[in-house]
Amino acid sequence: MLTGILSRLRLAWFLPFQGNPSPSTSRDPEIPPLDIEDEPLEIAIIGCGIIGAILALGLLAKNIKIQTLKLGVDIGPVIGCDGIKSRVRELILGEGDPASYPHYTHKVAYRGLVPMEEATARLGHYRAHNQHMYGGPNAHVLHFPVAKQTLMNVVAFVTDPNDWPLDRSMSQLATKDEVAGAFAVWGPTVRGIIDLLPVELEKWGVFDSLDYPAPTYSRGRVCIAGDAAHASSPHHGAGAGIGIEDALALTVLLDMVQSRIKTPGGRKAAALQAAFAAFSTVRRDRSQWLVRSSREACEIYEWNDLRCGSDMDKGYAEIKRRSHKIWHFDID
Numbered sequence: 001m002l003t004g005i006l007s008r009l010r011l012a013w014f015l016p017f018q019g020n021p022s023p024s025t026s027r028d029p030e031i032p033p034l035d036i037e038d039e040p041l042e043i044a045i046i047g048c049g050i051i052g053a054i055l056a057l058g059l060l061a062k063n064i065k066i067q068t069l070k071l072g073v074d075i076g077p078v079i080g081c082d083g084i085k086s087r088v089r090e091l092i093l094g095e096g097d098p099a100s101y102p103h104y105t106h107k108v109a110y111r112g113l114v115p116m117e118e119a120t121a122r123l124g125h126y127r128a129h130n131q132h133m134y135g136g137p138n139a140h141v142l143h144f145p146v147a148k149q150t151l152m153n154v155v156a157f158v159t160d161p162n163d164w165p166l167d168r169s170m171s172q173l174a175t176k177d178e179v180a181g182a183f184a185v186w187g188p189t190v191r192g193i194i195d196l197l198p199v200e201l202e203k204w205g206v207f208d209s210l211d212y213p214a215p216t217y218s219r220g221r222v223c224i225a226g227d228a229a230h231a232s233s234p235h236h237g238a239g240a241g242i243g244i245e246d247a248l249a250l251t252v253l254l255d256m257v258q259s260r261i262k263t264p265g266g267r268k269a270a271a272l273q274a275a276f277a278a279f280s281t282v283r284r285d286r287s288q289w290l291v292r293s294s295r296e297a298c299e300i301y302e303w304n305d306l307r308c309g310s311d312m313d314k315g316y317a318e319i320k321r322r323s324h325k326i327w328h329f330d331i332d
Helices: 002-013 050-061 087-093 116-123 176-182 188-196 239-261 268-301 312-327
Strands: 042-046 078-080 103-115 132-136 139-146 151-159 171-175 200-208 222-224
Touching (some): 042 050, 050 239, 087 222, 103 116, 103 176, 103 268, 116 151, 132 188, 132 268, 139 188, 151 176, 171 176, 176 188, 176 200, 239 268, 268 312
Parallel strands (some): 042 078
Antiparallel strands (some): 103 151, 103 200, 132 139, 171 200
């Protein structure tokens, strides 16, 4: 359903944001245009992913207009939902700031799909049809059913001592032999799972924002949300969920702005800047905790956590504690 919504909305109010380092504006984002008070509240969303789509739907539900972006045209308030390589983040922090860019975690993720019939024949019905994870020194493997249980998705994480330049594609072609070599000394179950993988598959470099976190998510009338603000590694499986929390927080704040500017003396420029600053203050601690905890979760899976070591019962308890902090949270 969301894919259909995205396809219908994308041409109307999303800009792929390729080729331009920042929204086309001649003004400092902290200095509003003189005529801003004479215009209705209208927000420009940059980015065509899930978080941008959900944010747009939330704003439209509050009767807040979404601005159509055109190259070379000055725009008003901007929310950057343009992902891990966010250009809007560069606008806020500056091109010379290392926090403007994601950084390699020295983990690669090999991903492949296995027909469920083959997985069941090798692993048995219960193991193939339910999510499992296998942890070990400096690597881990997980698998789970997808496509209405017709396929088993396999993801194998491996430590990589090499660099992965940011200008290189975040995914590369790989081979089953490459993955098998990384797990050659593991037990027969894991080796059997790797053997099910297709001969050719993809490997992804895992990047995040832990080493250089953004000190703020806003500057004037510009802010960032989702991966643009706090890109996380996937080890909690919660990066998108935290981004959806961002969308809800922004929708509530901008609805408050819309109500405020309808009252006598309501100043739109000041209200917008205050709303974006409040968003940064309220959301930064929780979202940056997730970035850090996701990295630490990987350390637990791979026996590098000093408290848990190779004790998977301790690891399970610690991951459960952290997961409850993600799940049992009242965003209000």
